[in-house]
Amino acid sequence: MDAALLAPAAGLDVFLAEAAALLPPDALLRGDACAPYQADASNCRGQAAAVLLPSDAAAVSALLRAAVRHRARLVPQGNLSGLVGGAVPDGSGRQVALSLARMRRLRAFDPLNRSAVAEAGMPLSELNRQLEPHNLWLPIDVGSDPAVGGLVGANTGGSRLLRHGDVRRNLLGLEVVLADENGSVLDLTAPLRKNNAGIDLKQLFVGSGGALGVVTAASWDLKRRDASTLTLFAALPGREAALAMLDACEQRFGEMLSAFEVMGAPALAVTLRHVPALRHPLADSPAGCYALVEIASAMPGLDALLREQAESLLAGLHQRGLVADAAFARPEALWPLRDSLPLALAAEGLPLSFDVGLPRSRLPAFHAAAERWLASEHPALRLYDFGHFGDGGCHLIALLPREHAAAYGPAKLAVLKSGLYRLVAEHGGSFSAEHGVGPLNAAFYRKFADAGAQRLAAGLQRLLDPAAALGRHRYD
Amino acid sequence: MDAALLAPAAGLDVFLAEAAALLPPDALLRGDACAPYQADASNCRGQAAAVLLPSDAAAVSALLRAAVRHRARLVPQGNLSGLVGGAVPDGSGRQVALSLARMRRLRAFDPLNRSAVAEAGMPLSELNRQLEPHNLWLPIDVGSDPAVGGLVGANTGGSRLLRHGDVRRNLLGLEVVLADENGSVLDLTAPLRKNNAGIDLKQLFVGSGGALGVVTAASWDLKRRDASTLTLFAALPGREAALAMLDACEQRFGEMLSAFEVMGAPALAVTLRHVPALRHPLADSPAGCYALVEIASAMPGLDALLREQAESLLAGLHQRGLVADAAFARPEALWPLRDSLPLALAAEGLPLSFDVGLPRSRLPAFHAAAERWLASEHPALRLYDFGHFGDGGCHLIALLPREHAAAYGPAKLAVLKSGLYRLVAEHGGSFSAEHGVGPLNAAFYRKFADAGAQRLAAGLQRLLDPAAALGRHRYD
Numbered sequence: 001m002d003a004a005l006l007a008p009a010a011g012l013d014v015f016l017a018e019a020a021a022l023l024p025p026d027a028l029l030r031g032d033a034c035a036p037y038q039a040d041a042s043n044c045r046g047q048a049a050a051v052l053l054p055s056d057a058a059a060v061s062a063l064l065r066a067a068v069r070h071r072a073r074l075v076p077q078g079n080l081s082g083l084v085g086g087a088v089p090d091g092s093g094r095q096v097a098l099s100l101a102r103m104r105r106l107r108a109f110d111p112l113n114r115s116a117v118a119e120a121g122m123p124l125s126e127l128n129r130q131l132e133p134h135n136l137w138l139p140i141d142v143g144s145d146p147a148v149g150g151l152v153g154a155n156t157g158g159s160r161l162l163r164h165g166d167v168r169r170n171l172l173g174l175e176v177v178l179a180d181e182n183g184s185v186l187d188l189t190a191p192l193r194k195n196n197a198g199i200d201l202k203q204l205f206v207g208s209g210g211a212l213g214v215v216t217a218a219s220w221d222l223k224r225r226d227a228s229t230l231t232l233f234a235a236l237p238g239r240e241a242a243l244a245m246l247d248a249c250e251q252r253f254g255e256m257l258s259a260f261e262v263m264g265a266p267a268l269a270v271t272l273r274h275v276p277a278l279r280h281p282l283a284d285s286p287a288g289c290y291a292l293v294e295i296a297s298a299m300p301g302l303d304a305l306l307r308e309q310a311e312s313l314l315a316g317l318h319q320r321g322l323v324a325d326a327a328f329a330r331p332e333a334l335w336p337l338r339d340s341l342p343l344a345l346a347a348e349g350l351p352l353s354f355d356v357g358l359p360r361s362r363l364p365a366f367h368a369a370a371e372r373w374l375a376s377e378h379p380a381l382r383l384y385d386f387g388h389f390g391d392g393g394c395h396l397i398a399l400l401p402r403e404h405a406a407a408y409g410p411a412k413l414a415v416l417k418s419g420l421y422r423l424v425a426e427h428g429g430s431f432s433a434e435h436g437v438g439p440l441n442a443a444f445y446r447k448f449a450d451a452g453a454q455r456l457a458a459g460l461q462r463l464l465d466p467a468a469a470l471g472r473h474r475y476d
Numbered sequence: 477m478d479a480a481l482l483a484p485a486a487g488l489d490v491f492l493a494e495a496a497a498l499l500p501p502d503a504l505l506r507g508d509a510c511a512p513y514q515a516d517a518s519n520c521r522g523q524a525a526a527v528l529l530p531s532d533a534a535a536v537s538a539l540l541r542a543a544v545r546h547r548a549r550l551v552p553q554g555n556l557s558g559l560v561g562g563a564v565p566d567g568s569g570r571q572v573a574l575s576l577a578r579m580r581r582l583r584a585f586d587p588l589n590r591s592a593v594a595e596a597g598m599p600l601s602e603l604n605r606q607l608e609p610h611n612l613w614l615p616i617d618v619g620s621d622p623a624v625g626g627l628v629g630a631n632t633g634g635s636r637l638l639r640h641g642d643v644r645r646n647l648l649g650l651e652v653v654l655a656d657e658n659g660s661v662l663d664l665t666a667p668l669r670k671n672n673a674g675i676d677l678k679q680l681f682v683g684s685g686g687a688l689g690v691v692t693a694a695s696w697d698l699k700r701r702d703a704s705t706l707t708l709f710a711a712l713p714g715r716e717a718a719l720a721m722l723d724a725c726e727q728r729f730g731e732m733l734s735a736f737e738v739m740g741a742p743a744l745a746v747t748l749r750h751v752p753a754l755r756h757p758l759a760d761s762p763a764g765c766y767a768l769v770e771i772a773s774a775m776p777g778l779d780a781l782l783r784e785q786a787e788s789l790l791a792g793l794h795q796r797g798l799v800a801d802a803a804f805a806r807p808e809a810l811w812p813l814r815d816s817l818p819l820a821l822a823a824e825g826l827p828l829s830f831d832v833g834l835p836r837s838r839l840p841a842f843h844a845a846a847e848r849w850l851a852s853e854h855p856a857l858r859l860y861d862f863g864h865f866g867d868g869g870c871h872l873i874a875l876l877p878r879e880h881a882a883a884y885g886p887a888k889l890a891v892l893k894s895g896l897y898r899l900v901a902e903h904g905g906s907f908s909a910e911h912g913v914g915p916l917n918a919a920f921y922r923k924f925a926d927a928g929a930q931r932l933a934a935g936l937q938r939l940l941d942p943a944a945a946l947g948r949h950r951y952d
Contacts, residue, residue, distance in 0.1 A: 112837035157670045169645050184928045194633045194833035194869040194909035196683045198925050199933045203679035207672045224730050243588055254700050254774025298730025357670035361588035393670040433670035449674050452660045457675045463939050
């Protein structure tokens, strides 16, 4: 279907001529100038017919109207921090990148309502920089720096989802430009916490990767910044013990448990081997895995109490054989242990990454099954993990030693990936926890998403984008 | 359009004959037996052609398939605790009530994942009763007792939204039966906190009042129950002071601020006049309004600290002239002061209720404007309010003295309501904060919802329910 709907060459030329008339000269890039807009953080590469850089929603509307008329395909993109290629034009040279990078204003800020309306191209770091003097923030915590539109398109989760939720939970409203014949601008940005006056249409666009409309601004439910924080690192015999420790932490700290990250001992070992600046906080304790735990509150003055309670909790867990050893340290000393693994692994071989989500109660069984399966079916590969254990998110990396790379062509890699996702499905999980769907994992969407859900998603896309004018990934 | 799509009498008879063959004899009610299913908590009344009481999703699917084929209209209903008539069949006697009351099993419970899957007919109170021994709950706090399906259909908010969010924020998944020709059952109940493997279809059904599909089960992100709680009542000069106090409470207690409810002095006075069992906690302090504040955490052992911090905070607010006086008391002593107003007002005259949502920063200005407008345009009416000030939700009641009732016929009432909603819109608010859309406020949806949003909602309903087989309120 895609091929039939792609713009015939003439249509694309007419569209680009119209786009040139709609935009200032420096807002339409061709040729080599497009290079920075043709790859994302996963290094998924494509080739854009052109890059459009509109400065406001009216320009986006005019461009989308023209794209619908001439059957051009626009691929919305923000800061290109995605990991599945969803914001990258394909390799045909006939898709057009629609970059929101020039829409980066803070349109509204209401400290007493704890809300702000930010345009789609504003990077998360910039939004939080502007909010910091007011002791407020958008508490989405990821290693990269997505723009507002990318946050919405991917429904970003991150390391502190346990306490703060994902993007959807922090969102009050959206402005969206629709791919209808008018390029209608839907203004749903009212910063209301209670609003059930009809179907909540903005939800459609969260996590759908720009496939149903172009997000041009978002209205946020801001939070007070943390005023009390405790970070600790614990050595555990294994993942069943991690689950018990997680449960005990929640019973002791309730909603103040901010992050509960677990990494296997092999993952920590390889990280320490390749990042010499890092020190092992618990080098003398044998462990099957490690937990990085953060307890925090926006209420000031709790630091001493949190420390005292954590010490008594850890003592009890140690007595039960659930924690071998533990250390308190500043966040800056601990988080790099967790965040440096991907880089370390890249120095060691060819990392094949999986971003999966499971019921957290099934993480230990899933991990054991994945290790067994890999040992039996793909003995050359080793399994590493560093995950958001507390919310069931799990970043798995199967490391392919360079000497075996030749044996793993595209077909064999696809079989390997499918086999691992099959295990995820058998344990009730999702093949894409927080990276969304794009060309890099679209085949697994076809294979693992519920058939009825796929039909409904396709119907939604046909309803919202009948001319197939939008998005790299298509649901129809 | 509705009339054309309604079942011709023959179609309805054939549908009911098929339904009778699909269900056990006691699961299809006719005539007088339908009475308990024909009115909701607002006393909106209708007349059902029949009431269907399926016991599982397969039966709902078969019924919906038959309804689509014969163009019968089913109105899904749960515990009938709604306040806009959205679950009540109309007065034609040709709509069929589809009660989920017999689907009330807890299908799954996973304490380590803090999740449960409950069927649509299970009342909230029953769900929480079963969870209590595990120190878990679904923290939606409303005066009534909606069933799980009603919670989802209305996206219930309640008094503790500030800390716990609305239904959407606590929802992990849904099972939905679609109004397509197969009555497809969409199983999206996997209890995953991170899952972005495609468009999040369950979001469509949250807050859409059964208009897009029949929710048969929901998967919940449970929370630990409160282990530390502080409740206080404060007398304030007015609503600007309430806003300053809210901000100060958030700065001091962060995410532990659980509820911040405000009621005007006239509302408290009328409550105390009609409910003799209640005592005024601050009878000696003149005040423009009162705040009921709850600070709570699932972390045990904080009671003394919360009390100490609240005392110092209140002392500071008193010095700044923002709080006249305050008292601490057990929750059971304070919440009835807030919850008894509707009943008290009904004893005083004819209450006209408005459930509106605003940016909380604009609540003081909105309230002042509403009082001015009512005094000038409708001097016979008096304005009372008790609201979820902390989340911008506001329950306004315009009290019509009985002696003026004759002067307020349906046309004049519609003008009055429209005028008040116009003020809400001018202050950036919503005409339905938490009660949804139904026959009692459908006219205001047409008037106040964004035109583009209405078109998209209609398109969604046509996509999901092309035979108009579902729902009391229609978006198309």
